[in-house]
Amino acid sequence: MKKSSTFLGHSKKEINREKIISAILFLCGVFSVLVTIGIIVSLFSETIGFFSRPEVSLLKFFTGTTWRPLASKVSPDNFGVLPLITGTLLIAFLSAIISVPLGLGSAIFLSEYASERIRDIFKPVLEILAGIPSIVYGYFAISFITPIIRKVFENWFGVEVSFFNALSASIVLGIMIIPTVASISEDALRAVPRSLREAGYSLGATRFEVITKIVVPAALSGITAAFILAFSRAVGETMAVTIAAGSTPQITLNPLKSVQTMTAFIVQVSFGDAPSGTINGQSIFAVGATLFVMTFGMNVISDLVMKKFREEYE
Amino acid sequence: MNNNHQSDFRENLKNRHTIGKWFYIILLACLLVGLLMLTALIIDLAVEGHAWIRPELFSNYHSRKPEQAGMKSAIIGSLIVMALTGLFSFPLGIGAAIYLEEYAKKNWLTNFINININNLAGVPSIVYGMLGLAVFGRMFGLFSTDSWLVKLLHLKVGEGTLSGLQFNLFGISWLEIHLPFHKSLLAGALTMTLLILPVVIISSREAIRSVPNTIREAAFGLGATKWQVVSKQVVPIAMPGIITGIILSLSRAIGETAPLIIMGAFTYVPFLPKSIWDQFTVMPIQIYNWITLPQTEFRVNLAAAGILVFLAILLTFNAIAVLLRKKLEIKW
Numbered sequence: 351m352k353k354s355s356t357f358l359g360h361s362k363k364e365i366n367r368e369k370i371i372s373a374i375l376f377l378c379g380v381f382s383v384l385v386t387i388g389i390i391v392s393l394f395s396e397t398i399g400f401f402s403r404p405e406v407s408l409l410k411f412f413t414g415t416t417w418r419p420l421a422s423k424v425s426p427d428n429f430g431v432l433p434l435i436t437g438t439l440l441i442a443f444l445s446a447i448i449s450v451p452l453g454l455g456s457a458i459f460l461s462e463y464a465s466e467r468i469r470d471i472f473k474p475v476l477e478i479l480a481g482i483p484s485i486v487y488g489y490f491a492i493s494f495i496t497p498i499i500r501k502v503f504e505n506w507f508g509v510e511v512s513f514f515n516a517l518s519a520s521i522v523l524g525i526m527i528i529p530t531v532a533s534i535s536e537d538a539l540r541a542v543p544r545s546l547r548e549a550g551y552s553l554g555a556t557r558f559e560v561i562t563k564i565v566v567p568a569a570l571s572g573i574t575a576a577f578i579l580a581f582s583r584a585v586g587e588t589m590a591v592t593i594a595a596g597s598t599p600q601i602t603l604n605p606l607k608s609v610q611t612m613t614a615f616i617v618q619v620s621f622g623d624a625p626s627g628t629i630n631g632q633s634i635f636a637v638g639a640t641l642f643v644m645t646f647g648m649n650v651i652s653d654l655v656m657k658k659f660r661e662e663y664e
Numbered sequence: 665m666n667n668n669h670q671s672d673f674r675e676n677l678k679n680r681h682t683i684g685k686w687f688y689i690i691l692l693a694c695l696l697v698g699l700l701m702l703t704a705l706i707i708d709l710a711v712e713g714h715a716w717i718r719p720e721l722f723s724n725y726h727s728r729k730p731e732q733a734g735m736k737s738a739i740i741g742s743l744i745v746m747a748l749t750g751l752f753s754f755p756l757g758i759g760a761a762i763y764l765e766e767y768a769k770k771n772w773l774t775n776f777i778n779i780n781i782n783n784l785a786g787v788p789s790i791v792y793g794m795l796g797l798a799v800f801g802r803m804f805g806l807f808s809t810d811s812w813l814v815k816l817l818h819l820k821v822g823e824g825t826l827s828g829l830q831f832n833l834f835g836i837s838w839l840e841i842h843l844p845f846h847k848s849l850l851a852g853a854l855t856m857t858l859l860i861l862p863v864v865i866i867s868s869r870e871a872i873r874s875v876p877n878t879i880r881e882a883a884f885g886l887g888a889t890k891w892q893v894v895s896k897q898v899v900p901i902a903m904p905g906i907i908t909g910i911i912l913s914l915s916r917a918i919g920e921t922a923p924l925i926i927m928g929a930f931t932y933v934p935f936l937p938k939s940i941w942d943q944f945t946v947m948p949i950q951i952y953n954w955i956t957l958p959q960t961e962f963r964v965n966l967a968a969a970g971i972l973v974f975l976a977i978l979l980t981f982n983a984i985a986v987l988l989r990k991k992l993e994i995k996w
Contacts, residue, residue, distance in 0.1 A: 360889055364889060368889055368891050371891045372891075374759065375767055378755075378759025378760040378762075379768060379777055382861065383780055385784060386780055389791060392795050392804075393791070396798065452697055452698070454694075455694025458691055459688075463688060463691065472698075475698055482919075482975070483918075483978070485951055485955075486974075488952075488955065489951070493708060493964060493968070494704060494708045525698070556681060556684050558680070558684035562687075579786070583788075585788070587788070588922035589921045593952070613922065616926065617922060620793075620926045634926075638790070641788060641791065642788075642791050645786065646787070649786040650783075653782070
């Protein structure tokens with residue numbers, strides 16, 4: 351035994367060094383698990399502190415429809431998180447309406463129609479769109495999109511639009527997420543084997559029919575996963591929605607009004623520098639934990655969809 | 665009968681091709697929307713901001729007068745945070761990537777780590793801000809006057825703005841340690857490190873995986889130990905890919921605003937940081953601050969000028985990464 355371990359003439363010192371190095375590398379590897387534990391502990395320890403206060407109640411937090419944490423009267427009635435959740439979902443949903451068709455359309459074009467040269471032009475455009483920081487999109491929303499929305503709705507339809515509104519936030523968020531949807535969908539479309547397309551053509555189908563009846567259905571698991579991931583990203587997005595949608599927590603389906611998302615609330619409180627241990631300092635952790643659970647759930651579902659419904663070829 | 669069928673088919677085929685043409689046009693339009701928006705964004709920024717890109721923007725701190733306001737401390741702050749983040753994430757990311765690609769056995773633990781890294785990559789950045797605030801910024805209150813740890817060890821902790829524990833490591837005067845890290849550059853950079861770590865690991869792994877197995881086998885055949893193979897052959901060959909991945913992740917980190925706002929990075933920092941324990945601000949926070957101010961000069965013009973500078977710096981980093989990749993890439 352001893353001989354075989356020193357078979358290539360590695361001294362004991364060398365073998366020990368190997369062991370130490372592999373232990374260090376192992377620690378680097380499991381470090382990411384520590385990060386996850388850290389996230390869970392830091393979010394939930396403060397959240398538990400928040401809910402153990404007499405001024406809030408767990409039931410009213412998830413069922414209450416009024417979110418007024420900064421009101422002078424601190425009572426459980428002022429801590430209902432639903433307006434923040436509906437505000438978040440409203441914006442995420444509207445942005446998905448924009449990003450999903452545009453992203454999928456772009457993906458189909460790039461994977462099925464575009465020549466190498468056209469791809470070389472448009473791929474970088476999508477990469478740049480994906481690389482622009484969200485604060486820049488926030489600026490774009492209030493300096494470019496919002497004025498257009500207000501002009502259109504107020505001059506043509508006579509509807510009042512508040513300066514901060516959910517629609518403007520949703521539009522920039524939609525643009526922001528197009529590259530995510532496009533790149534994951536394109537990967538899924540490209541993974542569909544050529545033979546399926548050729549079988550379609552040989553039966554006399556046109557290009558449109560091959561794409562809509564064969565390629566897209568075959569890639570559906572990847573495309574669905576892209577949609578869910580896009581929605582989850584929209585839910586977790588912060589700066590663009592904070593700037594464009596304002597800070598009015600209310601339950602509304604009217605995208606022309608101002609709403610507050612969960613992330614925007616966290617920023618609002620943090621910007622005011624809430625000291626630790628206070629009810630406001632803890633409330634952001636409760637909202638953050640809710641956000642974390644929501645996005646985590648969506649990411650897991652997207653992963654499962656990708657694995658479970660993947661059509662295997664070859 | 666037969667003739668009828670044929671003319672039906674012809675008629676239909678024409679329609680089918682027309683539908684196909686419209687489909688093509690719609691798809692192209694989808695793609696053009698992205699290009700259109702990008703163009704609108706750049707024109708909008710240039711129109712509002714070009715006149716405000718002046719020397720003062722780089723040489724002055726934020727001021728109440730728009731004509732004198734600049735973002736010196738924010739530019740320097742962003743660059744320092746980025747350098748520190750790179751410094752921290754480089755060894756951690758490579759270490760984890762080497763472990764997972766070269767050392768890890770196929771078992772439940774490895775599987776779990778893989779799933780975990782993918783999930784971490786999907787966690788919203790604002791959550792990392794809360795992690796950083798609790799772990800680095802406050803250290804769970806372990807060093808506040810009423811914590812059990814302080815009472816147990818009879819530590820001498822400060823109160824107010826200098827709260828917490830301060831000491832010199834090994835008694836060396838410049839090796840100061842402040843616990844917790846509060847709103848320091850160090851706390852911000854560590855938070856950013858955790859934020860980009862999953863992406864750094866994933867891209868480093870890809871670079872390591874693309875090193876052909878023959879290289880490893882040749883080295884083993886010459887009698888090298890595992891670490892010799894990894895450190896002298898695999899990692900040097902994978903290095904261009906690893907570095908490109910890290911630069912791209914860093915340029916993502918520099919654009920992140922939310923985590924540092926949660927950490928409590930300041931908007932008004934009229935000084936340059938002297939050490940990693942100093943307070944700081946970064947470009948996107950300075951820009952956000954301007955956007956929230958009521959005067960048009962701040963809200964529109966200065967913000968646009970700041971964004972143009974910010975985007976120029978980002979573009980430079982990305983260009984460096986792309987050039988490095990092109991220049992150092994080894995094709996097998």
